Amino acid sequence: MTFSGKPTTFVEQQIENDGFWPDLSVSEFQKGYRLPAEYLVELLVTDLTTAMVEVNRDLAKCKGKWQAAGITSVKSADPMVLPERTFHTATYKRAVYCRAKASLLTQFATITRRELAENTGKEAPERAETFLAFSQQAVRSLQGRGRITAQLL
Template sequence: MFSGQDFNQSVIIINNDGFWPDLNLSEFQIDRAMSPNINDRLLRDAIVSAVVEINLTLEQYKNKQVANGITSAENCGVISVEGVSSTVIIYKKAVFARAKADLIGEFVSIASRDDKIGESQKEMRATLLAESTREIRKLLGLRRCGVALI
């Protein structure tokens, strides 16, 4: 979105727990096309919230990896791209999608003043949360959807 302002990427690093990767705020801004009008503290807080939520969801996965002698997500995964483990790539996608879903009200209110924004805002948020959930399911070795016998 063009705002007439210079886009300065943030140099804030969110330190993770040692197993999961540290996250770079500028990577989030670029990967998720975040508006430069949203302040860094709000972006940082959304990422921190997403990290805490996703780390809790993946706690058993992490504990299993650590029990098997794997001390970092960087050493997990079936493939790597430019030296980055698929596990790290998938984790970041999950976190960034969840963080953007949390920020969608801010993002949309800056981008548009349309009265119908509420419905598209809900759809976009649901899409981002679904993406995050799909990425988490990948890490857990689950398919996109599951069926359980009740």
């Protein structure tokens, strides 16, 4: 239950992915990333789906490289070909869930309007930026890149 008095209802809904990357769970997202109970299920699903598409696009080259090595799914990859598959599944979900939370946090101000209901933990712009950075770190990890890179122009 939140301070608003609205109980958090966990939604047992799966979001089907492309078959290569793992499917996503709305309840896993709600529990793991402590989303406010005020969010409608439809909003959660929409932002999760959008984040999934964006992360999949960011990882398209990585996916192509692994598919060329014979991997058809990260979850069922041969441990001799992709020994870190469990790590990759968890990192992929972190990339998507953090990106979705970053998007959702920017929308929180439109959900509660009373000044007394202001919650800087949910509404501060730097919260969304922090979760977007977490997502980008996870994507870079999956791509085999470090947190910081330099490019010769």
